[in-house]
Amino acid sequence: MISIQKLSYSLVVKILKYFLVVLSLGIIFLTFYNKNSLNFVPKNDNEKVIDEFSSSSQVLLGPIFIGLDKKKQPYKVSASKASKVEDSIEIFNLENPKGEIVNNEEIYHLQGNKGLFDKPKQFLKLKGNVVFSDKEMFSFETSEATMDFKKKLVLGQEKVTGKKKNSTILSEGFEIEQKKNKIIFKGKSKLVLRK
Amino acid sequence: MFNKFFFLVIFLLDFSILSSQEIISSSKEDEPIEIYADNGIEWHKNEKKYIAIGNAKVISGSLTLESRIIEAFYEENSNSEMDIKKVIAFKDVKISDEKIRITGGKTAEYNIKKDYFQIVGNKIILTSESNILNAKKKMEYWRSKNVAVATGDAVAIKKDEFEIKGEKLVWHLEKIGDETKVKKIMGFENVSIQTNNEVAFSDKALYNKKKEICKLFGNVRLQKGDSFLLGEYAEVDLKSGISKLMPAPKKSNFAEDRVKALINKEGVETNEGSN
Numbered sequence: 001m002i003s004i005q006k007l008s009y010s011l012v013v014k015i016l017k018y019f020l021v022v023l024s025l026g027i028i029f030l031t032f033y034n035k036n037s038l039n040f041v042p043k044n045d046n047e048k049v050i051d052e053f054s055s056s057s058q059v060l061l062g063p064i065f066i067g068l069d070k071k072k073q074p075y076k077v078s079a080s081k082a083s084k085v086e087d088s089i090e091i092f093n094l095e096n097p098k099g100e101i102v103n104n105e106e107i108y109h110l111q112g113n114k115g116l117f118d119k120p121k122q123f124l125k126l127k128g129n130v131v132f133s134d135k136e137m138f139s140f141e142t143s144e145a146t147m148d149f150k151k152k153l154v155l156g157q158e159k160v161t162g163k164k165k166n167s168t169i170l171s172e173g174f175e176i177e178q179k180k181n182k183i184i185f186k187g188k189s190k191l192v193l194r195k
Numbered sequence: 196m197f198n199k200f201f202f203l204v205i206f207l208l209d210f211s212i213l214s215s216q217e218i219i220s221s222s223k224e225d226e227p228i229e230i231y232a233d234n235g236i237e238w239h240k241n242e243k244k245y246i247a248i249g250n251a252k253v254i255s256g257s258l259t260l261e262s263r264i265i266e267a268f269y270e271e272n273s274n275s276e277m278d279i280k281k282v283i284a285f286k287d288v289k290i291s292d293e294k295i296r297i298t299g300g301k302t303a304e305y306n307i308k309k310d311y312f313q314i315v316g317n318k319i320i321l322t323s324e325s326n327i328l329n330a331k332k333k334m335e336y337w338r339s340k341n342v343a344v345a346t347g348d349a350v351a352i353k354k355d356e357f358e359i360k361g362e363k364l365v366w367h368l369e370k371i372g373d374e375t376k377v378k379k380i381m382g383f384e385n386v387s388i389q390t391n392n393e394v395a396f397s398d399k400a401l402y403n404k405k406k407e408i409c410k411l412f413g414n415v416r417l418q419k420g421d422s423f424l425l426g427e428y429a430e431v432d433l434k435s436g437i438s439k440l441m442p443a444p445k446k447s448n449f450a451e452d453r454v455k456a457l458i459n460k461e462g463v464e465t466n467e468g469s470n
Contacts (some may be wrong), residue, residue, distance in 0.1 A: 031393050166276040171236065181240045189236040191245060193269075193279055194227045 010182045014169060016121070019114065058084045067149065069101075076100040077117050077124050089118035099124045099147045103178040109133050110147050122149040131158070132176075138164035142174070152178040160185065166194045205354040212402060226256040228279050235449055244268045253282055253305075258338065260305060260410055261289040273339075280305055292338060294375045295368075298319045300334070313335040319347070321366075323375045327352040328366050341368035341375075351380050359402060359409070361386040378404050386411070388431060393438060395431050407434035415440065 033054040066079040079094035097115030101108050113128030124147040132154060133139030140162025146155045162169040162185075172187025185191075202380075223443075230236060234249030244266055251265035262284035269277040273453055281304065288300030290312060295424075297303075300314035314334040319400065321328040321336070325351050328334070332347025345351070348371040349364040362384030379413040382400035398413030411429040417438050418424075 117216065164273060164277070183238040183240070185236045185238070187233075187235060189232050189247070190248075191230040191236055192227055193230075193277055195225050195278070 006129070052102060060092075065092075067119075067122060067151060069122070069149050071152075073102045075122075077115075079115065079117075082117070085116075090139075092117045092119070094124075097124065097126055099126070101147065101149060101152070103152065103177065103181070106181075108133055108154070108176070108178070110145060112145070123147060124149070132156075132174075138162060140169070140174070154178070168192050200281075214308075222319075224262070227256045228267075230265065242268075243270065245389055248455070251284070253284075255307075258292045259290070260303065261286055262289075262303070263287055274292045277392065281306055288316070290336075293335060294373075295321065295323045295336075299334065310337065317347075319345070323368060323377070326366075326377045328364065332363075339379075342366065347372040347384075351377075351382075353377065354391075357402075357409075358389040359386065359400065360389075361400070376404065378408075380436065390431065390433055390436060392419060393431075395429060395438065397429070408432055412443075 002186075021122045030146060046092060061080075063079055063082040067075055069075055076099070077094075078098045078100075079092075080096040082092040082094050085091040094115035094117055095113075097117065099110040100117075100138040110124070110126060110130065110132050112126030112130040115127070116125045117123075126145050126147070128143065130142045130145045132142070132145060133138060141155045142160045142161050143158040144156060145158075148155070149152075154174075156174045158173065160171045162168070162171075169185055169189065169191045171189035172183035174186060175184045176182070177184070216248055216282045218465040219461045225437070229252075230247050231248035231252040231254070232249055233251075235247075236248040237248070239246065240380055247267070249263065251262050253267065260282060262287040264284070264286075267279050268281045268283075269279045271277055281468050283378075284300070284303040284305075285462055286301065287305040288298075290297040290300075290303065297312070297314060297319065299318040299320050300316040302316070303312060304313040305312050312335065314336070315332070316334075317331050319334040321329045321330075321334060327350075328343055328345050329350040329352075330345035330347050331349075332437060333344075334346070335344040336342070345364045345366070347362070349361055351359040352364060359380055359382055361382035365379075365381040365383075366377060367379035368375050370376075379399075380402040382397075382402075384398065386398065386400040387394060387396050388400060388402075388411070394417075395409070395411055396414070396416040396418070397411035400411050401410055402409040409431040411431065413427060414431045415426045416423055417426075417431075424438075424440045426440040429438060429440045431438045
């Protein structure tokens with residue numbers, strides 16, 4: 001009688017032992033399975049890359065970047081929203097970006113719908129309804145422009161229309177050399193001065 | 196002496212009228228100025244100028260100035276409005292204003308307030324319908340006053356009528372309806388007038404379109420073939436082809452300025468001894 005009891009007891013223990021082994025293996029499997037599932041990013045067919053300003057991981061709201069150029073003159077870049085393109089590099093996609101650079105006594109402003117700000121290289125690229133102005137004297141509009149804070153250059157390769165009080169200008173591009181206080185309207189150009 | 200004084204008075208009077216007229220504002224001043232370029236327009240803010248590069252063109256009303264490079268200088272008023280004061284064109288200068296064309300200039304400067312051009316070059320040609328004015332140094336053109344001054348071996352030509360040469364020639368144009376005609380020509384230094392049948396030389400000359408008469412002053416020499424007449428004053432009728440050689444008008448020392456003639460084969464009509 002005692003031996004029968006011992007036998008049934010050892011059987012239960014054995015079954016329990018195997019069950020625990022299977023259970024532990026199951027837990028281990030599930031653990032790995034779940035880990036992989038955390039890394040999975042569901043693909044969204046509707047999500048399309050618009051341009052180089054997309055795909056980012058961190059978002060900043062209303063950021064303001066302030067720096068100094070070679071001549072220790074300040075520049076400022078601001079936006080309604082900014083997101084880092086990569087974690088390790090300080091390159092930001094911007095929404096409604098604004099750039100501001102001081103040259104001697106003049107302040108130039110540049111704004112657009114979207115932007116890309118490369119902080120280490122100190123340049124700001126703008127796209128969509130780009131407006132360049134000095135607020136008081138002149139302003140001109142284009143679809144794309146780049147502001148190089150290091151070289152103190154503002155460039156545009158697209159059609160430009162500009163205004164300054166009684167004058168208007170049309171051209172196929174522009175380049176602003178802030179050091180020389182010179183604006184070059186590139187390609188076929190037309191300037192009209194009204195009396 | 197009187198002749199010189201008389202001519203100087205005419206010359207000074209002419210230019211004093213021009214200068215005074217420059218001050219009077221022209222109706223053309225209100226027209227916008229358009230600047231075109233194929234290879235861009237540079238705006239030099241410090242120098243207050245625009246540089247149009249490549250097939251550059253400035254248009255204001257009926258006036259067109261073309262060149263390879265054009266610089267336009269402006270001034271700013273208190274409202275930061277720009278007002279172009281001066282335009283300078285470099286290389287292959289061409290100017291057209293209604294029926295007037297000026298070509299061959301190396302450089303040209305246009306003073307907008309005075310409405311005045313100064314074109315420099317060694318083969319400048321101004322044409323106004325059938326009239327041509329050439330210069331080898333400089334051409335000045337008072338646009339709104341219709342006056343052109345050619346300097347340096349200047350030649351004024353009217354097809355089938357005459358050719359006037361001189362170191363300096365002053366052209367007065369007038370607009371009658373759609374036509375632009377030469378009203379008056381003044382010649383200075385080594386002047387010569389060639390008509391269909393003779394050549395006249397003098398120090399100075401004055402041609403009047405209305406009377407079709409060209410008056411010659413100082414060291415006058417009328418030449419027809421190998422024959423010539425010498426005197427101090429002459430009148431050449433370009434319409435009839437008759438030339439009158441006379442002593443200087445109201446001259447005190449009559450004998451000294453007596454008319455001299457050398458007649459060969461065909462005679463030349465003279466007024467020797469008459470006043």
